[in-house]
Amino acid sequence: xxxxxxxxxxNNLEKTRxxxxxxxxxxxxxxxxxxxxxxxxxxxxxxxxxxxxxxxxPNMEDNEKNLTRTGFIHLAFSVGSKEKVDELTQQLAxxxxxxxxxxxxxxxxxxxxxxxxxxGNQIEITx
Numbered sequence: 001x002x003x004x005x006x007x008x009x010x011n012n013l014e015k016t017r018x019x020x021x022x023x024x025x026x027x028x029x030x031x032x033x034x035x036x037x038x039x040x041x042x043x044x045x046x047x048x049x050x051x052x053x054x055x056x057x058p059n060m061e062d063n064e065k066n067l068t069r070t071g072f073i074h075l076a077f078s079v080g081s082k083e084k085v086d087e088l089t090q091q092l093a094x095x096x097x098x099x100x101x102x103x104x105x106x107x108x109x110x111x112x113x114x115x116x117x118x119x120g121n122q123i124e125i126t127x
Contacts, residue, residue, distance in 0.1 A: 003050075004051070005043065005050070005051035005052060005053050006051075006052055006053070006072075006075070007041075007052070007053035007054075007055055008052070008053070008054060008055070008121070009054075009055050009056065009057070009060055010054050010055070010056060010118070010119055011056070011060070011062060011119060012056075012119070013031075013040055013041075013042060013054060013055075013056045015118065016054050016118050016119065017042050017044065017054060019117065019118040020044050020052065020054075020118075021044070023088065023091070023092060024046065024077050025046065025047060026044035026045060026046050026052070027044070027045045027046075028042050028043070028044050028045075029042060029043045029045075030042075037057065038057060038058050039055065039056075039057045040055065040056045040057070041053055041054060041055040041056070042054050046077075052075070065119075065120040065121060065122075067100075067122055073122060074114065074121070074122035074123060074124050075117075075121070075122075075123055075124070076112075076123075076124035076125075076126055077123065077124070077125055077126070078126050078127060079125055079126070079127070080127065081127060082103075082111050082127055084127075085102075085103050085111060085112065085113055085125050085126065085127060086103050086113075088125055089102065089103050089113040089115065089125055092115050092117075093115075097115045097116060097117055098115060098116040099113060099114070099115050100114045100115065100116060100122070101113060101114045102114060103125075110126055110127070111126065111127045112124055112125060112126040112127075113125050
């Protein structure tokens with residue numbers, strides 16, 4: 001058994017798609033648009049085959065994204081090396097995304113950084 005994909009609603013599909021394709025090397029399918037409901041989505045596929053579906057529909061709730069809430073809290077991406085963690089973290093910071101921790105070695109031995117990424121969602125970058 002495996003997780004097929006994870007999905008998230010977003011306010012700006014194109015900006016979110018560009019975030020993941022630019023920084024995390026995702027490949028996007030063509031836009032799906034259900035004209036009856038105005039639901040739209042993209043599937044983003046990463047190098048290892050994992051997929052993220054980003055979706056949008058009219059009249060969505062956009063609650064505050066408190067980082068200590070229950071439920072899903074972050075997406076973590078393994079970039080392959082300490083140097084790549086450092087480089088990507090710096091690139092994201094330079095592009096205006098807030099770094100909330102690291103890069104650092106955590107108490108449980110992971111080398112990582114965390115940023116507030118697109119639409120206030122936490123992204124963890126690991127080796």
